[in-house]
Amino acid sequence: MDKAAKGQYYGEETAKALDHLGREQTPSEMVKAYALVKLAAFRAQQESCNLYPGDYFPFLEQVTQGVADGQWDDQFVLPLAQGGAGTSLHMNLCEVIAALANEQYQHRYPDKEFRAHPIEDLARFQSTNDTFPTAVILLTFEFLETVESRIIGLQEALVAKEREYETQILCGRTQLQDALPITLGQVFGGWAGPVERDRWRLHKLKERLRTVPLGGTAIGTGYSAPRDYVFAAERHLRNITGYPLCRSQNLCDQVAHSDSLAETARGMALCADNLFKFSSDLLLYASGFLNEIRHKELQYGSTIMPVKSNPVRLELIRGLSMECASAGQLICDYVKTGQLQLNANLPFISDQMIRLSTRLIRALDTAITTVNEGLVPDVNRMEANLAKSPAILNSLREVLGYARVKQLAPEISKAAPRNLADLKLWLEAHTELTRPFLDQWASPLSLTAMGGGETEAANNITNRKNK
Numbered sequence: 001m002d003k004a005a006k007g008q009y010y011g012e013e014t015a016k017a018l019d020h021l022g023r024e025q026t027p028s029e030m031v032k033a034y035a036l037v038k039l040a041a042f043r044a045q046q047e048s049c050n051l052y053p054g055d056y057f058p059f060l061e062q063v064t065q066g067v068a069d070g071q072w073d074d075q076f077v078l079p080l081a082q083g084g085a086g087t088s089l090h091m092n093l094c095e096v097i098a099a100l101a102n103e104q105y106q107h108r109y110p111d112k113e114f115r116a117h118p119i120e121d122l123a124r125f126q127s128t129n130d131t132f133p134t135a136v137i138l139l140t141f142e143f144l145e146t147v148e149s150r151i152i153g154l155q156e157a158l159v160a161k162e163r164e165y166e167t168q169i170l171c172g173r174t175q176l177q178d179a180l181p182i183t184l185g186q187v188f189g190g191w192a193g194p195v196e197r198d199r200w201r202l203h204k205l206k207e208r209l210r211t212v213p214l215g216g217t218a219i220g221t222g223y224s225a226p227r228d229y230v231f232a233a234e235r236h237l238r239n240i241t242g243y244p245l246c247r248s249q250n251l252c253d254q255v256a257h258s259d260s261l262a263e264t265a266r267g268m269a270l271c272a273d274n275l276f277k278f279s280s281d282l283l284l285y286a287s288g289f290l291n292e293i294r295h296k297e298l299q300y301g302s303t304i305m306p307v308k309s310n311p312v313r314l315e316l317i318r319g320l321s322m323e324c325a326s327a328g329q330l331i332c333d334y335v336k337t338g339q340l341q342l343n344a345n346l347p348f349i350s351d352q353m354i355r356l357s358t359r360l361i362r363a364l365d366t367a368i369t370t371v372n373e374g375l376v377p378d379v380n381r382m383e384a385n386l387a388k389s390p391a392i393l394n395s396l397r398e399v400l401g402y403a404r405v406k407q408l409a410p411e412i413s414k415a416a417p418r419n420l421a422d423l424k425l426w427l428e429a430h431t432e433l434t435r436p437f438l439d440q441w442a443s444p445l446s447l448t449a450m451g452g453g454e455t456e457a458a459n460n461i462t463n464r465k466n467k
Helices: 012-021 028-049 057-068 087-108 128-164 184-209 227-241 251-256 259-286 312-335 346-373 379-388 390-400 402-415 420-430 435-441 444-448 454-465
Strands: 169-174 177-183 293-295 375-377
Touching: 012 087, 028 057, 028 087, 028 128, 028 227, 028 346, 057 087, 087 128, 128 184, 128 227, 128 251, 128 259, 128 346, 169 184, 169 379, 169 444, 177 184, 177 390, 177 444, 184 259, 259 293, 259 312, 259 346, 312 346, 379 420, 390 402, 390 435, 402 420, 420 435, 435 444
Parallel strands: none
Antiparallel strands: 169 177, 293 375
8 A cells, every 4th residue: 555545543542642742753673573572462362362353363463564564654653762661652553553454354344343452452461561671672682683793794804804914014002102013913803802702792692681571461470361372472472583582480570670671781882882992093093193094085074175084984983882872871771760560761761772773783884894995004104103113122122121222212213214124224233133133023923923923823813713
């Protein structure tokens, strides 16, 4: 049916909510998750007590699946950030599904009188307090799966760069001061480390996130829900979603508490924090001060300065990461506001979870694109910055001694060698070091590997990648 030809399928309760909450498009992610929970509940109703006529139920299933697929998104007109623990959205969903199913059933069987009631039938054995949080968990689990796949992609991209640049030398820095030589491969490997930990953390979070309160009804006691329905609803939810979701063994706890959502939010926000640090490092390398890694020029950098390129992707990652941190903190704050047998702020939690997840996915996608396509190391600039930095003498401390290195530092600053070849000539002329020694010392492996040895450095990369 053409969207322009659609009527208004929500009913009186949704109209009341519009007066109190205002009009806003409900996020399609939440509509989809809630519709799938309702579909599981409808199938459990039918299986456990044959609630609907046999010729009506296929219409109910078809309409509910259509809602989940986004065919009726224009009928969900309430802001997700709402009071009432999500009851308004639950009513909106029940009214739309009932109206659509009844209309289609009447069109097919005009002589039959059955009409499903949005509350008496479509909400039987269900409360907003068990179905809404189940939908939020489903929504979050799906986002978590997507985030995990992006983290794997970023890890793989960083490890590939670690291999590609394992012999490219540059100056390592601590506290924004030149310190010791490092390879660009080691820099990328350092960035890969937090991403590897993010991957492990978020994968482990799914185990605690997968329990749902479906069947607990209003306060977790399961009031009014037959046992057969409760078990069937859990099974149908797993079958419909394909996720290993399971009914909590402590439904009173699961209805009252949302700490698994706070834990997930903290894990995602920590991932965003690591992206912030990664993009901040790249901004320094790409800055006019160092200019050792060039970012891809994507668009004009100024309306008045022709020769200027802005690091738009890196700034985007940082900005999105800060939004993730904000959303993650809000989720944790909302989680602790639960009182007695319910957390009425679950709609606000779900609203911020969508914000957190979508921005994190966007930041990860941008980071992957940046690593794979948007970075060009300036190897000549790296070598020049390293050669002219007195800090490179730190790597000769064991040979020349602490005092001698301190003495040579201002002299090498004045000499300002342009590359490692110039540096070796200067050291040969001003110290007792021989050319054969300097040739060996100035190799990337000698300057950066623990104990030396190309095989050891290569094995270190391979072993971490395969973890």
